[in-house]
Every structure is written in structure tokens, then in C-alpha cells.
Amino acid sequence: xxxxxFLLAKEFRQIFRNKAILAMILVVPxxxxxxxxxxANYEVKNINISVVDNDHSTYSAKLIFKVTxxxxxxxxxxxxxxxxxxxxxETDKADLVLEIPHGFEQRLIREDEQKLFIAVNAINGTKANxxxxxxxxxxxxxxxxxxxxxxxxGKLNPMPVVEIAPTNxxxxxLDYHVFMVPGILAVLLTMIGSYLTALNIVKEKEVGxxxxxxxxxxxxxxxxxxxxxxxxxxxxxVFTLGLxxxxxxxxxxxxxxxxxxxxxxxxxxxxxxxxxxxxxxxCDTQQQAMFIAFFFLMIFIMMGGLFxxxxxxxxxxxxLTALNPVSYMIDVMRMIVLKGSGFNNxxxxxxxxxxxxxxxxxxxxxNYKKTT
Amino acid sequence: MKETVIKTDKLTKRxxxxxxxxxxxxxxxxxxxxxxxxxxxxxxxxxxRMLCGLSIPSSGQATIAGFDxxxxxxxxxxxxxxMSQKFSLYEDLTVLENIRFFxxxxxxxxxxxxxxxxxxxxxxxxxxxxKTLVGSLPLGWKQKLSFSVAILHDPKxxxxxxxxxxxxxxxxxxxxxxxxxxxxxGITIFVTTHYMDEAEYCNRISIMVDGRIQALDSPANLKxxxxxxxxxxxxxxxxxxxxxxx
Ligand SMILES: Nc1ncnc2c1ncn2[C@@H]1O[C@H](COP(=O)(O)OP(=O)(O)OP(=O)(O)O)[C@@H](O)[C@H]1O
Ligand SMILES: [Mg+2]
Numbered sequence: 001x002x003x004x005x006f007l008l009a010k011e012f013r014q015i016f017r018n019k020a021i022l023a024m025i026l027v028v029p030x031x032x033x034x035x036x037x038x039x040a041n042y043e044v045k046n047i048n049i050s051v052v053d054n055d056h057s058t059y060s061a062k063l064i065f066k067v068t069x070x071x072x073x074x075x076x077x078x079x080x081x082x083x084x085x086x087x088x089x090e091t092d093k094a095d096l097v098l099e100i101p102h103g104f105e106q107r108l109i110r111e112d113e114q115k116l117f118i119a120v121n122a123i124n125g126t127k128a129n130x131x132x133x134x135x136x137x138x139x140x141x142x143x144x145x146x147x148x149x150x151x152x153x154g155k156l157n158p159m160p161v162v163e164i165a166p167t168n169x170x171x172x173x174l175d176y177h178v179f180m181v182p183g184i185l186a187v188l189l190t191m192i193g194s195y196l197t198a199l200n201i202v203k204e205k206e207v208g209x210x211x212x213x214x215x216x217x218x219x220x221x222x223x224x225x226x227x228x229x230x231x232x233x234x235x236x237x238v239f240t241l242g243l244x245x246x247x248x249x250x251x252x253x254x255x256x257x258x259x260x261x262x263x264x265x266x267x268x269x270x271x272x273x274x275x276x277x278x279x280x281x282x283c284d285t286q287q288q289a290m291f292i293a294f295f296f297l298m299i300f301i302m303m304g305g306l307f308x309x310x311x312x313x314x315x316x317x318x319x320l321t322a323l324n325p326v327s328y329m330i331d332v333m334r335m336i337v338l339k340g341s342g343f344n345n346x347x348x349x350x351x352x353x354x355x356x357x358x359x360x361x362x363x364x365x366x367n368y369k370k371t372t
Numbered sequence: 373m374k375e376t377v378i379k380t381d382k383l384t385k386r387x388x389x390x391x392x393x394x395x396x397x398x399x400x401x402x403x404x405x406x407x408x409x410x411x412x413x414x415x416x417x418x419x420x421r422m423l424c425g426l427s428i429p430s431s432g433q434a435t436i437a438g439f440d441x442x443x444x445x446x447x448x449x450x451x452x453x454x455m456s457q458k459f460s461l462y463e464d465l466t467v468l469e470n471i472r473f474f475x476x477x478x479x480x481x482x483x484x485x486x487x488x489x490x491x492x493x494x495x496x497x498x499x500x501x502x503k504t505l506v507g508s509l510p511l512g513w514k515q516k517l518s519f520s521v522a523i524l525h526d527p528k529x530x531x532x533x534x535x536x537x538x539x540x541x542x543x544x545x546x547x548x549x550x551x552x553x554x555x556x557x558g559i560t561i562f563v564t565t566h567y568m569d570e571a572e573y574c575n576r577i578s579i580m581v582d583g584r585i586q587a588l589d590s591p592a593n594l595k596x597x598x599x600x601x602x603x604x605x606x607x608x609x610x611x612x613x614x615x616x617x618x
Contacts, residue, residue, distance in 0.1 A: 209462055212454070371425055
């Protein structure tokens with residue numbers, strides 16, 4: 001216990017003495033959190049839509065109202081036939097055409113299912129595609145029995161039906177800030193935690209100070225705790241700053257319990273710092289550590305569901321996410337911040353992350369050799 | 373009867389096919405200043421790291437302060453001090469912070485740390501530099517500090533790997549005064565050096581060539597044995613056959 005006190009005093013002194021690094025640890029993530037969500041904004045507004053209403057029922061009118069009032073779409077000329085409306089796409093006057101078929105209301109009531117047809121403008125694919133996704137979402141919210149069928153004019157391949165991540169249900173207006181900020185914060189925390197730990201220990205190897213530690217009777221787990229605790233504290237400070245930025249800049253207030261969130265983060269950080277430790281035990285130079293950490297973090301982050309919803313990944317990639325701590329973190333952050341999920345909802349993720357923490361840290365302690 | 377504190381028997385370290393330290397056998401007695409000589413690359417650091425419990429031997433036997441270098445490395449570490457060839461105190465901590473840190477790691481009480489660090493600063497004349505970052509001290513002072521920290525916990529044996537490399541002659545003298553003081557307190561000194569005048573200060577020396585110990589005796593006896601007028605000549609006689617180094 002006393003040994004750990006000495007280790008902590010030393011570590012914190014070194015951290016606070018290196019003002020440049022300290023500033024980088026604290027300022028850079030805040031800046032990234034302010035800038036990145038703005039850049040990662042996929043939201044598209046003013047999508048031109050032409051609706052061909054063949055049904056003229058109250059139900060179809062309601063649906064049209066729902067679409068126009070969502071704020072994403074702008075009605076262009078209404079046409080009486082699909083072919084006429086299609087010309088609008090060809091002349092680039094519309095991004096989307098939505099066709100409500102004859103007998104739409106009646107059949108919906110009778111058969112509990114009805115198809116709507118949309119045609120998208122393949123020229124501005126992103127806009128039309130996203131428009132399709134929004135439309136799909138609005139329609140599903142309107143009536144879960146409705147299905148959209150996409151038609152892409154003049155293309156060989158039919159455009160795939162856009163998958164909507166379930167999280168969008170809790171973010172019905174698809175506000176990408178609310179969606180991205182918790183995820184980006186999760187990624188920042190992961191990078192800072194693992195890099196700091198890995199580089200710090202490998203630096204001691206490079207400079208040679210670790211030799212002076214290894215020749216003392218210090219216990220391995222004391223040494224490791226002496227490294228973990230300071231970076232845990234530092235990472236929690238970064239996380240808190242992140243929450244403040246999310247609130248001050250984006251007005252995001254977690255829907256769920258903050259205590260639960262910190263509880264989860266604590267376990268998650270143990271896993272992330274453990275990964276950093278583990279990497280450091282296999283590397284002799286900071287360069288090696290950088291590359292190895294970079295390699296794993298890149299995969300973890302790209303496949304963690306920050307940009308690409310895990311639900312729309314191919315099967316093999318989906319099963320790989322079970323081994324990806326970052327995916328649990330992004331998931332849980334979004335669950336707590338957006339949905340207000342409680343302990344029972346995140347129990348599974350918590351268990352998994354706890355397992356990662358145990359494995360990474362025991363592996364690191366096992367592989368850290370005071371004697372080679 | 374002389375008490376043996378270091379005993380090695382055919383101690384060997386291989387790195388792949390390369391035999392860095394080849395079957396060295398020696399005994400060092402309590403209170404002795406033992407000079408461990410050899411040209412660059414002879415295998416001194418490699419041998420010393422095995423004796424300190426930092427590196428597991430490939431074969432052979434050794435006990436340090438009665439503890440086995442294979443199985444009892446952590447016991448060994450309680451009873452030795454080590455000053456590595458590469459300066460390895462924390463440059464971004466002050467003199468006092470380094471002393472306190474290592475004192476704490478070795479489990480000294482707060483009172484002990486306080487009295488010892490005061491005594492140490494006095495002995496080194498570093499009172500005014502107590503709050504100076506170690507990184508900004510001149511090399512000679514760093515080395516003296518490093519030595520004093522290595523014996524802070526009153527080890528039985530202290531291993532010094534080229535403690536005076538690159539240090540000016542005056543500071544080297546002062547350094548050897550520190551070594552003598554420590555030896556007077558009963559600490560056994562195991563030291564490597566490339567300076568032959570320093571070899572003369574040792575009670576006994578061994579000379580390593582290409583991983584093997586080629587000679588081991590007191591400086592006077594060695595000079596007699598090799599019919600030489602100085603240690604320089606003895607060393608040259610032995611080391612010129614070396615394949616490594618250069
Ligand atoms: N980890 C290692 N892997 C492979 N070879 C090594 C390793 N450590 C040392 N060697 C080699 O073993 C030989 C002895 O090295 P060592 O550092 O023990 O020499 P030394 O006597 O301390 O030399 P110097 O006076 O230059 O410090 C050298 O040729 C060195 O390259
Ligand atoms: Mg050496």
C-alpha cells in the first residue's frame with residue numbers, strides 16, 4: 001500500500017511537470033469533440049420530393065402531412081402519374097418520388113400490409129439515399145405495417161433498401177450530433193487511455209529507468225497499479241470534460257443515470273488501460289508501441305459502430321465485434337445518453353467489458369517481466 | 373574465515389548462438405572491492421545483470437547474498453543495489469524526489485528517508501540542488517547521486533556498471549571516496565571500469581576477454597604474474613587477443 005503511494009506521487013509529479021503533454025491530454029480531446037461531430041454530420045435537409053397520391057384518402061393525406069412536416073423534405077410539383085413525377089427526377093427537379101398506390105387505405109386495413117413505392121435520384125445518391133432512409137423512418141413511425149419499395153431509374157442494380165439502425169428509434173429526428181457525440185467521446189477516451197499507458201511504460205524502457213525499478217524488490221502488481229491509477233484518474237477527467245462539452249456545445253444531457261455511466265466507464269477504462277499495458281509489455285520502443293496500438297485501435301474503432309452501424313455489417317464482421325471492447329463502449333454510451341438505459345439493459349455489455357479488463361490486465365501482469 | 377557474498381559457477385548467458393558470458397566462475401568476499409574488468413563487449417554488463425536478478429542465466433550456478441539467481445531473484449533484489457551503465461534516475465524529478473521515491477520503493481520508513489536524504493545531500497554537497505531537476509545536473513553529479521541512491525537502503529552488495537564513464541578525473545577521485553566510504557560501512561562493491569588507475573584501487577580484479585574470465589587476483593599479484601609494471605600492461609597483454617569489440 002505504502003509502495004503504491006510512492007509510485008502515485010512520482011507518477012502524478014511527472015504528469016503535472018510535463019505541461020505540454022498535460023495540455024494535449026486535456027485540450028486536444030475537447031477540441032476534437034467540438035469539431036468532429038460537426039464534420040461527421042450526415043444530416044441532409046431540403047430534399048425535394050414529389051408525391052403521387054393515387055389514393056386520395058384521409059390516410060394518404062395524413063401520411064403526406066407527416067412527411068412534409070418532418071422538416072427534411074420540400075414538396076415540389078405534385079403529379080398525377082408516376083411517369084410524370086419520374087420526369088422531375090430526370091430533369092433533376094426532384095430527389096425522390098413517393099407513390100401511394102390505388103386502394104392504399106383499404107388494403108392496409110384489410111391486409112395489414114401495404115407497399116409504398118419510392119424512386120430515388122441516383123445522381124445525388126447520398127442525398128436521395130438519406131432521404132429514402134428518413135422517409136422510411138417516418139413511414140415506419142407512422143405505421144409499422146407499411147413497407148417501402150425502392151426503385152432506381154436507369155440503373156442496373158436496384159438500390160439496396162437502406163437499413164436503419166435501431167438506435168435511430170430513440171433519435172427519431174436523426175439528430176446526428178446526439179448520435180455522434182457520445183460515440184466520439186467513447187473513441188477519444190479509448191485512444192487517450194491506451195496510448196498514454198502504453199507510451200508511458202515503454203518510455204521508461206527506452207530511457208532505462210524501468211531497469212532501476214526492476215532491480216528493486218517491488219511487486220509487479222504494485223508497479224502496474226501505480227501506472228493504472230494515475231491514467232485512470234486522468235481519463236476520467238477527460239471524460240468529464242467531454243460530458244461538459246457535450247452539454248455546453250450540443251445541449252446533450254444524458255437521458256440515463258450519470259452514476260451508472262461513470263460506473264461503466266470505470267470498468268471500461270480498466271480494460272482500455274489494460275490493453276495499453278499489455279502492448280507496452282511486448283514493445284521495447286515507443287515507435288513499436290505506437291504502431292501496435294494504432295493497428296488495434298484502428299480496427300476497434302472502424303469496426304466499433306461509430307460510423308457504420310454494426311447491424312449493417314456483414315456476418316463475419318458482426319461476430320468479430322464480440323471481441324471489440326470499443327463496440328460495447330459506443331453502444332452503452334449511446335444507450336445511456338440517448339435511451340436512458342438502466343443497469344439491466346447494459347448488464348451484458350458490462351460483463352463483457354469487465355472480462356476484457358480482467359484478461360488484459362492479468363495478461364499484462366503475467367507478461368511484464370522483472371527478470372528476462 | 374572470509375564470508376562469501378557472491379559465488380558463481382560456470383555462469384553462462386547465450387543470446388541465440390552467441391555466448392555473451394561464457395562459464396564464468398568467481399567468488400567475492402564480504403567488504404571487498406571487486407573490479408570486474410574487460411574490453412567493450414566482453415560480457416560484463418550481461419554477467420552483472422544476471423547477478424542482479426535482472427536476467428536469467430542460460431546455464432551455470434550463482435548465489436548472491438546466499439540467494440539463487442534462478443529462483444530467488446526477488447530476494448536478491450532486497451539485498452543489493454545496482455547502478456546501471458546507462459543513467460537511470462528520473463531526469464524529470466528533482467534530486468530529493470528521486471531519493472524519496474527509491475527510498476520508498478525499498479520500504480524505508482519516512483523517518484529513515486528523511487535522515488538518510490539529509491545525510492546523502494550533505495555528503496554529496498548537493499544541499500542547494502535538492503530541488504533541482506536531476507536532468508539539469510552535470511554528469512559527474514548525476515553519477516554520484518545515482519551511486520548514493522543505489523546504496524540508500526544499505527544493501528549487502530552494490531553493483532556498479534562503469535560508474536565513472538565519461539566523468540572528469542577530479543570527480544572520479546571523489547566518486548572513489550564514496551566507494552571507499554561505502555566499503556568501510558561493510559558494503560561489498562562489485563564494479564566495472566575501463567580505467568586502469570581505478571583497477572588499482574580494487575582489492576581484487578578479474579579480467580574478462582570475449583565472455584571468459586582470463587585472470588583473477590589482486591592487482592599486485594597480477595602484475596607479478598604477467599611480469600608487468602602497470603595494470604595497463606596486464607590488461608593489454610590479455611585483451612589484445614580479443615575478437616570482440618573494436
Ligand atoms: N539482449 C542481447 N541480445 C543479443 N546480444 C546481446 C544482448 N545483450 C548483449 N549482447 C551482446 O553480448 C556481448 C556482451 O555485451 P555486454 O553489454 O555484456 O558487454 P560489456 O562487457 O558490458 O561491454 P561494454 O564495456 O561496452 O559495456 C556484446 O557483443 C553484445 O552485443
Ligand atoms: Mg557494459
